[in-house]
Amino acid sequence: MLAESAAAHPDSVAVLDDRRTLSYADLLDGSRRVANGLIEKHGLRAGDRAVVQFPNVVEYVEVLFALFDAGVLPVFALASHSAIEIEDLATRSDAAAFLTVDAFGGTDYRAHAEQLAGARPSTGDGRPFATVVAELGRPDPLAAIRSSNTASTGRSGAPSDIAFLQLSGGTTGAPKMIGRTHDDYLYSVRESAVICGLDESSVFGVVLPASHNFTMSSPGILGALYAGARIVMVGSTDARTVLSAIAEHAITGVSVVPPLVTAWLDSPEAGRHDVSSLRVLQVGGAKLAEPVARRVPDLFPRVTLQQVFGMAEGLVNYTRLDDDFERIVSTQGRPISPDDEIRVVDANGDELPPGQEGSLQTRGPYTIRGYWGGGAPESFTADGFYCTGDRVVRDAQGYLTVVGRDKDQINRAGEKIAPSEVEGVLLTHPAVRDASLVGVPDDRLGERTVAYVIPATAAADAGEVPGEFALRGFLREAGLARFKIPDDVFIVDEFPTTAVGKISKKDQRVDAAGEAETPADEAPADPLVADHLLADIADKLMIDPAALSGGIMLADSGIDSLQLMALLDKWRTAGAAGLDFETIAQSPTIDDLIAAVRQAGAR
Structure with a gap:
C-alpha cells in the first residue's frame, strides 16, 4: 500500500511533526532501510513480535512500516503504558524486541528499554533480546538503526497473515491481544477512507495516541496514507495546541474522544483560532452524548460531525457525511460493510427486533473469530459471532445507538x-x-x-x-x-x-x-439533631430542607419505602441502633418521624 501511494505522490508530504517532515518517497525509503537494519543489526526474523511504544512523532510511522516490511509483528503499546505493563506485553507476546524513543513529554522511555532488557536478556530461542531506541534530539533519530539497503526485504508475508497485535479496549485485567491480518485490516481502512471522504487534499491531525486502533484505521493514519493525504502529528490534546495546529496546518479532519470535545467547547481558546479548514470531526472511543453533539457547531460551524463506534476486534460503524443532522447527533452510525452481520440479543441470547435494547453481537469480513493465543473463548458464540459487551438499540435502517456496556448497566x-x-x-x-x-x-x-x-x-x-x-x-x-x-x-x-x-x-x-466510608472524625458532631434529620429526609425527597415542613403528613411527602430503608440504615449507623422500620414507616408526620429517631438514639 505504501509503495503504491509513494509511486503516485512521491514528493507530497506524508507525515510531519514539529521536528521533521517526510515525503512519501522519504517514508518508503526510510522505512525500508530501517527494516533491513532491524534484520542485519538486530537479528530480527519474519514472524517475530516487537513491542512498539512511541508517542505521536514522525518516527512512529517509519518504524511501523519497517516492521511490516520485515515481517515482524508490532505489538502496539500506548505511550502512557508503564515499564511494568511493557514487560507484561513482551512476556505474553514472547517478543524478540522493544522499539521506543529516548524521551518525550517528560517520560524517560529509555528507562523502559533498560528495565525490559534486564528482565528479558534473550528471546525464547536464545537470541539476544533487541532494544531499539530512537534519538529524537538528532537530525535523523533512526540513523543508528538504518541499513544502506533501500530494497524491500520481501518478507512481509501473505495478505492473510497476521500483520500486528492490537490490544483490546477492556477495562478489567490485562488487555487481550488481537491479531489482525493485512487483508482484513486494509479492507476496513480502504472502505473507511471512502466513507470519510479522504483524498490527496486531506490533512489528518493525529491527536489521540498514534498506536490506538481508532487513530490507526478509522480511517486514521493508514487511511490517510492510502489516500495520499498529509498527516500532522499533534503534540498535545489541550485546546490551544489542537486548535492552533488546525489553523497552522489547515487540518481537515481529526479523530477524538468525547471528553476532549467537551473540554474544547468549554475552553477559553474556543473562537480564538481559524478552524475553518476543518471539514470532519470524528468522535469515537465512547458514546458522544447528544447534548454535547448538538454543541459542536458552536466551535466548528463549518464542520461535519461524524460519530464512530468501533472496536479493535473488528466492527466499525460510522454516521455518513450526508446523513441529516438529527441522525448524526442521535446515533453512532451503521456498519462499514454490507456483509457485517449484527445481532442484538436479550439475556437469553434471543435476537431482538429493531427498536429494542440488547447486547450487541457481530460477525463479518474484518471481525476476528478469536483472540491471539486463544484467550477469552467466552467472547465468541458457537456460530462465530463476537460478543462485544455493548448495549445498543438498532433502528430499522441499521443505525446503532449505544446505550452503554453490559457491565456498566x-x-x-x-x-x-x-x-x-x-x-x-x-x-x-x-x-x-x-x-x-x-x-x-x-x-x-x-x-x-x-x-x-x-x-x-x-x-x-x-x-x-x-x-x-x-x-x-x-x-x-x-x-x-x-x-x-x-x-x-x-x-x-x-x-x-x-x-x-x-x-x-x-x-x-x-x-x-x-x-461511602466517611472517617469518624469527618462525620457531623451530632447526626441525630433535628436539623440534620430534616436535611436527610429533604435529601431523599430532593428538595431544599427549608421547603420541608415538619408538620406534613409522612404519607403525603412522597417518600417511598426504599428511601425510608436507606434512611433507617443511615440513622442506625449514626446511633439510633434500636430503631426499626415499622416505627418510622408508621410515623404520622415528619415531626413524629424525627422525634422517633431521636428517641431511639437517646439524643
Missing part, C-alpha cells in the same frame, strides 16, 4: 439504569460541562448510583456551580424516573481517564466506594 433494587440516559439529561443543564454515572455495590440496593459532574467553566468562574440538591431537582423536573436519580452527586474538577482519554469508570467506582 446499573441494577438498583431490581431497576435497570442505563448511565448514558442520566448523563444525557445532566448535560442539558447549562452549568454542567460533563457528567458520568456509575454504580457502586450497596448492601441494601444491590447497587447505588453515583454521579460525577464537572461544572462549566463559566459557572465555576461566576461562583454558580450547581449543588447536589439543585442537580437532583433538575433531573426530577426533567421527568427522569425517581429510581434513576443519582443517590449521590459529586462535583469534581476532572474525571479520571484511561490511556486513550476515555473516562475511567472503573476508577470512579473505586473512588465512590471509598467516599
Whole structure:
C-alpha cells in the first residue's frame, strides 16, 4: 500500500511533526532501510513480535512500516503504558524486541528499554533480546538503526497473515491481544477512507495516541496514507495546541474522544483560532452524548460531525457525511460493510427486533473469530459471532445507538439504569460541562448510583456551580424516573481517564466506594439533631430542607419505602441502633418521624 501511494505522490508530504517532515518517497525509503537494519543489526526474523511504544512523532510511522516490511509483528503499546505493563506485553507476546524513543513529554522511555532488557536478556530461542531506541534530539533519530539497503526485504508475508497485535479496549485485567491480518485490516481502512471522504487534499491531525486502533484505521493514519493525504502529528490534546495546529496546518479532519470535545467547547481558546479548514470531526472511543453533539457547531460551524463506534476486534460503524443532522447527533452510525452481520440479543441470547435494547453481537469480513493465543473463548458464540459487551438499540435502517456496556448497566433494587440516559439529561443543564454515572455495590440496593459532574467553566468562574440538591431537582423536573436519580452527586474538577482519554469508570467506582466510608472524625458532631434529620429526609425527597415542613403528613411527602430503608440504615449507623422500620414507616408526620429517631438514639 505504501509503495503504491509513494509511486503516485512521491514528493507530497506524508507525515510531519514539529521536528521533521517526510515525503512519501522519504517514508518508503526510510522505512525500508530501517527494516533491513532491524534484520542485519538486530537479528530480527519474519514472524517475530516487537513491542512498539512511541508517542505521536514522525518516527512512529517509519518504524511501523519497517516492521511490516520485515515481517515482524508490532505489538502496539500506548505511550502512557508503564515499564511494568511493557514487560507484561513482551512476556505474553514472547517478543524478540522493544522499539521506543529516548524521551518525550517528560517520560524517560529509555528507562523502559533498560528495565525490559534486564528482565528479558534473550528471546525464547536464545537470541539476544533487541532494544531499539530512537534519538529524537538528532537530525535523523533512526540513523543508528538504518541499513544502506533501500530494497524491500520481501518478507512481509501473505495478505492473510497476521500483520500486528492490537490490544483490546477492556477495562478489567490485562488487555487481550488481537491479531489482525493485512487483508482484513486494509479492507476496513480502504472502505473507511471512502466513507470519510479522504483524498490527496486531506490533512489528518493525529491527536489521540498514534498506536490506538481508532487513530490507526478509522480511517486514521493508514487511511490517510492510502489516500495520499498529509498527516500532522499533534503534540498535545489541550485546546490551544489542537486548535492552533488546525489553523497552522489547515487540518481537515481529526479523530477524538468525547471528553476532549467537551473540554474544547468549554475552553477559553474556543473562537480564538481559524478552524475553518476543518471539514470532519470524528468522535469515537465512547458514546458522544447528544447534548454535547448538538454543541459542536458552536466551535466548528463549518464542520461535519461524524460519530464512530468501533472496536479493535473488528466492527466499525460510522454516521455518513450526508446523513441529516438529527441522525448524526442521535446515533453512532451503521456498519462499514454490507456483509457485517449484527445481532442484538436479550439475556437469553434471543435476537431482538429493531427498536429494542440488547447486547450487541457481530460477525463479518474484518471481525476476528478469536483472540491471539486463544484467550477469552467466552467472547465468541458457537456460530462465530463476537460478543462485544455493548448495549445498543438498532433502528430499522441499521443505525446503532449505544446505550452503554453490559457491565456498566446499573441494577438498583431490581431497576435497570442505563448511565448514558442520566448523563444525557445532566448535560442539558447549562452549568454542567460533563457528567458520568456509575454504580457502586450497596448492601441494601444491590447497587447505588453515583454521579460525577464537572461544572462549566463559566459557572465555576461566576461562583454558580450547581449543588447536589439543585442537580437532583433538575433531573426530577426533567421527568427522569425517581429510581434513576443519582443517590449521590459529586462535583469534581476532572474525571479520571484511561490511556486513550476515555473516562475511567472503573476508577470512579473505586473512588465512590471509598467516599461511602466517611472517617469518624469527618462525620457531623451530632447526626441525630433535628436539623440534620430534616436535611436527610429533604435529601431523599430532593428538595431544599427549608421547603420541608415538619408538620406534613409522612404519607403525603412522597417518600417511598426504599428511601425510608436507606434512611433507617443511615440513622442506625449514626446511633439510633434500636430503631426499626415499622416505627418510622408508621410515623404520622415528619415531626413524629424525627422525634422517633431521636428517641431511639437517646439524643
